[in-house]
Amino acid sequence: MKITTCNKNDIGINSYVLQHNNHAIVIDPNNYKEILKALGNDKLDYILLTHEHFDHIMAVDELRLKYDAQLISQKFTSENIQSSSKNLSKFSNIILDFMNKKLNSPISEITVKPANITFDDTYELFWQGYKFFFKHTPGHSAGSSCILVEDFLFAGDSLFESCETSLKGPGTKKKDYLNITMPYLNSLKDSIQVFAGHYNNFRLEDKLNAKEQAIKIFKNRCKYTNCFVNYKDFLNLIENCYFFVRENSIFILKKEEEFYRFYYFLSDYKAINDLNDFFQMHKKTIILEVASRKSLDKSLYNNIGFSPYKVYSRYSADKKSKKFEIIEFAKVQDIEDIKKMIDNTFDVLVDYVPSISDLNTLIGKEEIFIIKQDNEIAGIAIYEKKGAKDTYYLRLTCVHPDYRGRSIGYYLISGLPLENKRCTAWIDDDNKIAKKLDIGVGYKADGLKNYILILRQ
Numbered sequence: 001m002k003i004t005t006c007n008k009n010d011i012g013i014n015s016y017v018l019q020h021n022n023h024a025i026v027i028d029p030n031n032y033k034e035i036l037k038a039l040g041n042d043k044l045d046y047i048l049l050t051h052e053h054f055d056h057i058m059a060v061d062e063l064r065l066k067y068d069a070q071l072i073s074q075k076f077t078s079e080n081i082q083s084s085s086k087n088l089s090k091f092s093n094i095i096l097d098f099m100n101k102k103l104n105s106p107i108s109e110i111t112v113k114p115a116n117i118t119f120d121d122t123y124e125l126f127w128q129g130y131k132f133f134f135k136h137t138p139g140h141s142a143g144s145s146c147i148l149v150e151d152f153l154f155a156g157d158s159l160f161e162s163c164e165t166s167l168k169g170p171g172t173k174k175k176d177y178l179n180i181t182m183p184y185l186n187s188l189k190d191s192i193q194v195f196a197g198h199y200n201n202f203r204l205e206d207k208l209n210a211k212e213q214a215i216k217i218f219k220n221r222c223k224y225t226n227c228f229v230n231y232k233d234f235l236n237l238i239e240n241c242y243f244f245v246r247e248n249s250i251f252i253l254k255k256e257e258e259f260y261r262f263y264y265f266l267s268d269y270k271a272i273n274d275l276n277d278f279f280q281m282h283k284k285t286i287i288l289e290v291a292s293r294k295s296l297d298k299s300l301y302n303n304i305g306f307s308p309y310k311v312y313s314r315y316s317a318d319k320k321s322k323k324f325e326i327i328e329f330a331k332v333q334d335i336e337d338i339k340k341m342i343d344n345t346f347d348v349l350v351d352y353v354p355s356i357s358d359l360n361t362l363i364g365k366e367e368i369f370i371i372k373q374d375n376e377i378a379g380i381a382i383y384e385k386k387g388a389k390d391t392y393y394l395r396l397t398c399v400h401p402d403y404r405g406r407s408i409g410y411y412l413i414s415g416l417p418l419e420n421k422r423c424t425a426w427i428d429d430d431n432k433i434a435k436k437l438d439i440g441v442g443y444k445a446d447g448l449k450n451y452i453l454i455l456r457q
Contacts, residue, residue, distance in 0.1 A: 001130060003152070003195070006034045010103040011096065012198055012277070013055040016154060020128045026069075027147065027154050028197060029059035036066075045127065048134075049073040049115070050156025050197060051144040052080035052171075054089035060112045072125065073115040074136050077143030080171070084109035088170065135184055139177020140165050146184070153194045153204065159185060161194075161202035162244040162251070162278040199277040206245040213245045214238050217265055226290050227252070227263035237263070244278065246271065251278060259285040259349055262455075275304045279455060286455040287349055296451040306453035310350055312426040314450070315443040319392075319423050324415040330368035330380070335359050337377045338368065345398040350452050352395070354382070369416055371408055378403035381412040383423070392417045394425035397434075414441040426450060 006015040009031045016027040017038040024042040028050055029035050044067035047060055052073075060081070063069055073081070080086035088095060092107040117123070123134040133148040140157045147154040158165055158181055167174040190205035206213055218234050229237065237243075243252040249271040252263040260282055266272065279286055288306050290296060298308060330338060338359060346353050354362065362368045362382060371379040382395040399408045417423065425443060427434050 001128075001149075004038045005195075005201075006031060006038055008034050011055045014195065014197055014199075015056075015059075016195055018149075020130070023128055025127065025132075026063060028056035028156065029063055030055060032059035032062045035059060035063065043067065044069045046125070047071045048132070048147055048154070049077050049081070049143075049145075050147065050154060050158070051141045052077040052087050053141060053157070054084075054087045054092055054107065054110060056156065056197060057081050057087060057112050058107075058110065064113070070117060071113075071115040072117045072119075072123070072134070074134070074143040074145045075118040075120055076138075077141075077145070078115035078118045080141075080143055081112040082114060084111055086171070087112070137177075137181040137184060139167055139173055139181045141171045142173075144181070148188070148192075151189070151192050153188065153192050155194050156197040159194055159207060160196050160198065161200050161207060161246065163199075163242075163281050200246075200274050202246065206247065210243070210245045211238060214243065214250050217245065217248055217250055222249075222265040222267055224266040224269060225264060226288070227265065228291075242282070251275065253278070253282060253286065257348075259287055262286050262288045269300060272300060272304055279305065280457065283457055285349065285457065288453045288455070289350075290451045290453070291448060292451065293447050293449070296449075298453075301453050305455045307455075308451070309454040310347075310452045311429045312350075312450040312452070313429055313445045314424060314426055314448040315438055315445050316422065316424045317438075317442040317444065318420075319417065319442065320420050321416055321418065322414050324411045326371050327369050327411060327415050328372070329366050330363050330370045332360065332363055334370060334377060335363070338370070338380055341377060341380060341398060341400055342396070346396065349454070354395075369412065371411060373403055373406075373408075376400070378406070379408035379412050381416055383417045390419070390421050392421050392423045394423055409437055410441075413437055 002019045004017040006017060007013065013028065013030045015030045015035060017035060018025040019042050022042050024039050024044045025046045025048060026035055026044060027048045029047060044063060047063055047069050049056060060071060064071060084090040089107060089110045096103060119134055121136045125132040130149050135146050137144050137146045137158045144156055144158050146158055165177065167177055186208060188204060192204040193201055194204050195201045237252060237254065241252050241254045243250060248267040250265040254261040254263065264272065288301060335356060339356060342353055359368065367382060367384050369381045369383065370377050377400065379399045381397040384393045384395050386393050397409060397412050425438060427438060
């Protein structure tokens with residue numbers, strides 16, 4: 001049996017054309033012309049619906065008229081397709097605007113004639129030697145159902161690869177989804193391939209057992225990653241972030257205040273594809289960081305929408321710090337002024353700007369240093385102690401604009417840390433002043449670069 005996905009439409013809905021022995025079945029028809037092209041000279045016998053929403057039924061009556069095909073659906077779907085308010089076409093433009101979908105032309109209200117064959121809970125169709133098993137799977141809508149044929153599940157909007165099913169809005173019932181739909185899905189074989197109403201098809205196990213699969217992939221030590229964390233931190237990441245598993249790869253979006261960070265674990269770089277839907281769901285800027293000693297293949301990331309933003313190089317030094325009496329530990333009462341200066345100096349997208357809570361913690365650990373002039377903060381430096389070897393990470397330094405040119409930056413770089421320890425720092429390749437200052441007190445680039453790319457939405 002040949003399966004063709006038809007999704008050349010503004011809404012991003014997948015219609016499926018199934019063909020065998022010059023006969024065909026269409027599931028959730030949207031774009032009439034595209035489906036006609038896929039059908040070719042085959043005879044369309046049946047149209048199957050996974051649920052009643054307008055984007056899944058737009059070409060039903062045209063196909064019925066041309067081919068005299070039989071329509072099969074769950075009974076609530078059959079009832080609801082006859083009403084523009086229940087199939088939601090009456091509210092289509094409001095819905096699509098909320099989804100950030102831009103259409104070439106508005107969608108008109110539509111109604112569709114009732115199905116020729118309806119069912120309550122289950123139904124079986126035998127066609128060209130194949131058995132189609134229909135199961136009512138309410139939750140996303142009253143009439144939602146899944147269609148199982150061999151090892152393929154046509155799930156409509158009841159299950160997606162990289163996001164959760166919408167259980168908000170008219171006709172949705174979370175209780176039914178949890179008590180009826182999920183137990184059915186969990187009863188199926190892990191190896192089943194799911195063909196969803198939107199986005200990519202996927203393996204059932206990767207979705208239903210995503211956490212277990214992710215842990216397994218992490219423990220097997222993927223060949224490529226941009227996320228270097230221990231097991232405990234990895235668990236925290238997948239517990240608190242958006243993620244999905246595709247075969248042997250993990251894709252993660254971590255929410256920051258104003259943007260997301262994108263992390264991946266891959267066995268092969270070829271896995272970085274078809275991620276646009278995952279990104280677009282979140283409607284915010286996404287930052288991707290890749291640390292490497294080699295030149296970055298930017299085309300790999302351009303293919304998924306990212307463009308170069310900044311490049312940082314890592315520098316290190318075995319410090320023999322000078323002593324300057326004007327350097328002091330920051331106090332809790334300094335936090336407001338410190339936060340204001342940092343926010344006015346650094347790029348929130350790439351500079352890991354500390355929050356008020358972070359600053360409190362760092363002050364408690366005596367890792368924030370300041371220089372005051374005329375009773376106000378003239379300069380700030382954050383040196384974080386890392387690891388058992390007492391190395392330091394120079395997280396940031398900044399000087400108030402009114403005090404630049406007075407050697408404040410020099411004092412903070414050459415006079416810290418207070419102990420003579422090894423220090424590392426990441427410096428923007430375009431920041432010539434910072435590079436000159438750090439190199440002047442003994443920092444040397446070690447060849448590692450952090451390539452930062454951005455996807456603006």
